[in-house]
Amino acid sequence: MYSEKVMDHFQNPRNVGEIENPSGVGTVGNAKCGDIMRIYFDIDENQVIRDVKFKTFGCGAAVATSSMATELVKGKTIYEALQVTNKAVMEALDGLPPVKVHCSLLAEEAIHAALWDYCEKQGITIEGLEKPKSDISEEEEEEDY
Amino acid sequence: MYSEKVMDHFQNPRNVGEIENPSGVGTVGNAKCGDIMRIYFDIDENQVIRDVKFKTFGCGAAVATSSMATELVKGKTIYEALQVTNKAVMEALDGLPPVKVHCSLLAEEAIHAALWDYCEKQGITIEGLEKPKSDISEEEEEEDY
Amino acid sequence: MNKTIYLDHAATTAARPEVVEAMLPYFTEKYGNPSSIYDMGAKNKGVITQARETIADSLGTTPENIYFTAGGTESDNWALIATVEGYAGKGNHIITSSIEHHAVLHTCQYLEKRGFEVTYVDVDENGILRLDQLKAAIRPTTILISVMFANNEIGTIQPIKEIGEIAHEHGILFHTDAVQAYCQLPINVDEYHIDMLSASAHKLNGPKGIGFLYIRKGVKIRSFIHGGAQERKRRAGTENVPGIIGFSKAVEIAQATMKERTEKELALRERLISRIYKEVPYVRLNGDHWNRLPNNVNFSFQFIEGESLLIMLDMAGICASSGSACTSGSLDPSHVLLAIGLPHEIAHGSLRLTLGEDNTEEEIDYVVDKIKEIVEHLRGMSPLYED
Amino acid sequence: MNKTIYLDHAATTAARPEVVEAMLPYFTEKYGNPSSIYDMGAKNKGVITQARETIADSLGTTPENIYFTAGGTESDNWALIATVEGYAGKGNHIITSSIEHHAVLHTCQYLEKRGFEVTYVDVDENGILRLDQLKAAIRPTTILISVMFANNEIGTIQPIKEIGEIAHEHGILFHTDAVQAYCQLPINVDEYHIDMLSASAHKLNGPKGIGFLYIRKGVKIRSFIHGGAQERKRRAGTENVPGIIGFSKAVEIAQATMKERTEKELALRERLISRIYKEVPYVRLNGDHWNRLPNNVNFSFQFIEGESLLIMLDMAGICASSGSACTSGSLDPSHVLLAIGLPHEIAHGSLRLTLGEDNTEEEIDYVVDKIKEIVEHLRGMSPLYED
Ligand SMILES: Cc1ncc(COP(=O)(O)O)c(C=O)c1O
Ligand SMILES: Cc1ncc(COP(=O)(O)O)c(C=O)c1O
Ligand code: FES
Ligand code: FES
Structure with a gap:
């Protein structure tokens, strides 16, 4: 069901772990499927994501x-990072099955x-960055007959 | 579905035909299955069925x-003939499938x-012989769930 | 002739060796449940999709419109029951024909008990639907028209395109029971405005116990068999993978050979019809001579009764039927023959011979000879026949 | 280990070679329609009756009470829908459990839409039906109790005899979905007061697409699939003869080997359970440890999610599932695990391993080793796990 790229990243996931004293950390979940994702950033003074x-x-x-x-x-940079959409992630993975699109939204x-x-x-704002939801499950719809 | 005896009598039916100027003839049918049977008797002066x-x-x-x-x-004799029930006919044929019992009634x-x-x-009566129906189909019931 | 001559292809057919071969691995090696995550199961999901494509191609449609069922009967039940449940808000009236298979007729009767109304449109003396009656039967509350593509007893082919157009113009759903027509006649569901179509594998050299229902995208038909999420949540139950594979293999072959096969059957059919007509007195060909399935012959022999004829044919090695196999056990004469106007006792003396691609001219000649002999013998016993 | 280790026997099983062999002639040679008059077809009627006898014997009943269907799902649908239609005069209330298979649950939801009322009785933390709640749920209008014999996810066996007695005392019909229990546990329909029982062949090394519904004589259940006169006019559609033969062969073997087979499975099950318990921290065995199918193991591994676990097991050559196969594609956690009180995130990390007679101790040991490895790896990635 998954592409080779997906399987590769699943089997050998890059960047697993935690960062102590991170510059930023975000946790989101999907109440529907119960899944949870947490990302840690180490961002340098030029607003570049170092780790x-x-x-x-x-x-x-x-x-x-x-x-x-x-x-x-x-x-x-954090501005470039903001442009990384779920579509970009899916494309980089050679696609996902329809029921799994929401995982990339996560x-x-x-x-x-x-x-x-x-x-x-930091007390700054980035244009276009809205307060993220901690639960993304409301956005989805199921195919209905 | 039929016994060997049934198949034998079906393939080589005995007494097929007509009798000219019969002593008695009877035709009955079953409106439901559409089948019709006619029997001709040649009965002698001793009330014995000669043919x-x-x-x-x-x-x-x-x-x-x-x-x-x-x-x-x-x-x-005609009195003995009256005793030949459909049960006797069925037994002589080693039985019939349930849906075919009505055929022996015919x-x-x-x-x-x-x-x-x-x-x-002849202007006589035989005790126990009632006026036969020309259509026997009313007597049956179908198995119902 | 020592071997059996099978002339009951409308009742069922042998699965082709290629069909069985295609199925075999899915019984014992590739047996995984298609809904599983592991490869051994999930692969079968892909295999089913391929089968769906083969079938979709044969109807000029796309795979997501094909739903597998356990056979033609289930497909018919589903098409009728779940559609009228889904569209009950729009109305409660169904139109069908008086010569449908029992899978449609008895389902209609069931729905009548549940408060739906059904109009049974008549057919003419050849079994062709009276289009004027059909049009007159349409009401604002009509939600479904169900008319079979070709009749299983007398082989009459209906004016499906016209019926589809009438349904379409009135915004009424159109279902056709194509169990007998599928892979015998070219069918394009879009051209004919068909919204739902039923088929069954065992009628076309596929396995028994598998069928499909074509459902046009957008038709809000509900589930009929409720449960797991199989078949896009519309038809629950673990997929019959070997059955599906066998079905698609049979379709693949039947579509490829359709032209050649039906031409051959047509030639045999005409030989059979013309010899019987010429050589047996008091016969009647039931059904339209030309608007007819290439493999169907249905004759009534006056003064004789069907079962006796069939048994004697069987003793001569010939497999034939008096009409629908599913009604055996019932004593009533065929509703189809009554609908085309035959009197009871003639309806009782009918014989259906349905050809397959393996039948030969030699077989046909033998069959005609035997029929002549047997009909003569039975007429000699009949109280209705005075020669 | 290079070969696949199949531990998903509750999802489906391979048809045994003997089963396929028994079926084969009925595809290509003995293909006649059982409703036909000629010998080649009519013989198959007898063959079906024999199959019915084999199955009837396995339940302590007589053949006329066995009706073939296309699988467990159809049997469940039939038992529920047609019964409540038949007994609608008596009442409109159904009682079932909260942990039924979707074939029962979704059918109940369908019936609720049609105006029937359904009570879903709870289970305790091991998945055993609360008999006091069951008794309390009974109303004068209750017409049917449907409780599964054993659960497909957690393997819990219900107190069927008690439930049957309660139903019997109140004059209420009792249906049991025995798709998982049939041929794993001895069943006597009279002793347990079972009025209807569903089973599916592919769960016991028979073919897919064939099942049966046992209906006690006297139960006025209507048809569910309407059409021809097959199955004593109760279930229409050309009989799936090869499927029926395959089913009865599978039952014959499964009944003969039941004791030996389930003893072996039980030993493997206990080895699996005790090793996992000892060697993997933060685990929970779901379902009653002893009132459980001999081949079922269901564990929740805290802090990890089921799909990842399954994919990694698959990569290690192990076929397993997280619960019911039919719900794959759905993101919701198992209703069964929620019903026994598991919180969402733990319900998501569950693993079902269901054994078959060909599994070996060596395989089990390999599986435990792999599970340990994978669980550790996934926990290392989990934001919920802090060691
Ligand atoms: C026209 C027609 N419809 C429906 C059916 C039912 O198909 P099945 O018996 O495969 O369910 C048949 C054949 O039996 C048929 O000829
Ligand atoms: C308990 C239970 N009931 C019903 C079913 C449905 O059976 P089938 O998929 O064969 O229709 C299954 C398995 O899928 C099951 O485990
Ligand atoms: S299923 Fe929810 S993240 Fe993939
Ligand atoms: S079926 Fe009527 S006489 Fe046999």
Whole structure:
């Protein structure tokens, strides 16, 4: 059901772990599927993401999107990181099955949550960054007949 | 579905045909299955059935019961013939499938009808012989759930 | 002739060796549940999708509109019951024909008990639906028209395209029971405005116990069999993977050979019809001679009764039927033959011969000879026949 | 280990070679329609009756009470829908349990939409029905109690005899979904006062797409699938002869080997349970330890999520599931695990391993080792786990 890229990132997830005293940390979940994702940023004085780690309690897609999303934002500025959408993550993973699209939203939202936390700590705002939801499950709809 | 005896009488029916100027003839049918049976008697002055013939438009069981019933009454007195029930015919044929029991009733009824015709012509009555129905289909019930 | 001559292909057919071969691995090796996560099971989901594609292609549609069922009967029940439940808000009236298979007729009767109203449109003496009656039967509350593509007893092919257009113009759903027509006639569901179509694998050299219902995208049909999330949540129950594979293999072959096969059957059919017509007196061909399935012959032989004829044919090695196999055990004459105007006793003397691609001219000639012999013998016993 | 270790026998099983062999002739040679008059077809009627006898014997009943269906789901739907339709004059209330398979639960929800009332009786923390609640739920209008024999996720066996007695005393019909229990546990329908019982062949090394419903003589259940006169006019559709043969062969073998097989499974089950308990921290065995199917193990591993675990097991060649296969595609946690009181996130980390007679001790040991490894790896990634 998953692409090779997904399986690769699932089996060998990049950036697993925690960062002590992170510049920003964000935790989001999906009450519906019960999954939880936490992303830690170490951001330098130039607003570049020097390091990023994640912990995920979730399905294969959740693990793989965490891994890919962290790869995509690593070394980027916080403004660039904001552009990393769930679509970009899915594309980088060669796609996800329809029921798993929400898992990639979890990754996008976790990045935003960590950025928000960073901004709050720094007392800055980034244009276009809204206060992230801690539960993304409301956004979804199920196919209905 | 049929016993060997039934198949034998179906394939080689005994007493098929007509009798010219019969002593008695009876025709009965079953409106439900559409089948029709006609039995001809040649009865001598001692009330013995000298000859018997039949014609049947009907299923395999109808043909076989006609054949067997005519065999059973041949050479018998009219009183003995009255005792030939559909049960006796079925037994002589080693049984019939449940849906085919009515076919043997057709044979019993055809004998009665021919006897009745004989009695009318002779102006006599036989105890226990009632006016036969020309359509036996009302008697049946179907298994219902 | 020492071997059996099978002339009851409308009742069921043998599964082709290629079909059985295709199924075999799915019984013992590739037996995984398609809903499973592990590869051994999940692979079967892909395999089912391929089968769905093969079938969708044969109807000019896309795979997501094909739903597997346990056979033609379930498909018919589903199409009727779940549709009228889904559209009960719109109305409670169904139109069908008087010569449908019992899978449709008895379902209609069931729905009548539940308060739905059903109009049974008549057919003409050849079994063709009276389109004027159909049009006149339409009410504002009509939610479904269900008319079979071709009849299982007399082989008459209905004017499906016209019926589809009428339904379409009135915004009424159109279901067709194509159990007999599917893979015998080319069918395009869009061209014919068909919203739902039932088929059954065992009628086309596939396995028994598997069928499908085509449901046009957008039709708000409910589930009929409730439970797990299989078949896009519309038909629950662990998928019959070997059955599905066998079905799609049978369709693949039947579609590829359709033209050649039906031409051959047509030639045999005409030989059978013309010889019987010429050589047996007091016969009647039931059903439209030309608007008819290429493999169907249905004759009534006056003065004789069907079962006796069938048993004697069986003794001569010939498998035939008097109409629908599903009604055996019932004593009533065929509702189809009564609907085309046959009197009771003639309806009782009917014989259906349905051809398959393996039948030969030699077989047909043998069958005609035997029929002549047997009909003569039975007429000799019949109180209705005076020659 | 290079070969696949199959531990999902509750989802489906491989058809045994003997089963497939028994079926084969009925695809290509003995393909006749059992409702036909000619010998080639009519013989199959006898063959089906024999199959019915084998199955009837296994339940301590007589063949006329066994009706073939397309699987467990259809049997459940039939038992519920057609019974309540048949007894609607008596009342409109159904009692079932909160941990039924979706084939029962979704059918109940469908019936609720049609105006029937359903009480879902709770289970205790081991999944055993609360008999006091059951008794309290009975109303004068209660027409049916449906409680599964054993649960498909946690393997808990219900006090069926007690439930049957309660139903019997109150003159209420009792249906049991025995899809998981049939041929794993001895069942006598009379002793347990069971009026209807559902089973599915593919759970016991038979083919997919065939099941049966036992209906006690006298129960006025209507048809669910309407059409031809098959199955004593109660279940229409051309009989799936190969499926029926395969089913009865599977039952014959499963009944003969039951004792030996389940003893073996029980030993493996206990080895699996005790090793996991000892060697993996933060685990919970779901379901009653002893009132449980001999082949069922269900563990929750705290802090990890089921799908990841399953994929990693699959990569290690182990086929397992998180619960019911039919709900894959749904994101909701198992209703069964919630019903026994598990919180959401723990319900998400559950693993069902269901054994079969071919599993070995060596396999079990390998599986435990792999589980330990994978659970540790996943916990290392989990934001919920702080060691
Ligand atoms: C026209 C028609 N509809 C429906 C059916 C039912 O199909 P099945 O017996 O495969 O369920 C049949 C054949 O039996 C048929 O000929
Ligand atoms: C308890 C229970 N009931 C019903 C079913 C449905 O059976 P089937 O999928 O064969 O229709 C299953 C298995 O899927 C089951 O485990
Ligand atoms: S299923 Fe929820 S994160 Fe994947
Ligand atoms: S079926 Fe009517 S006489 Fe046999």
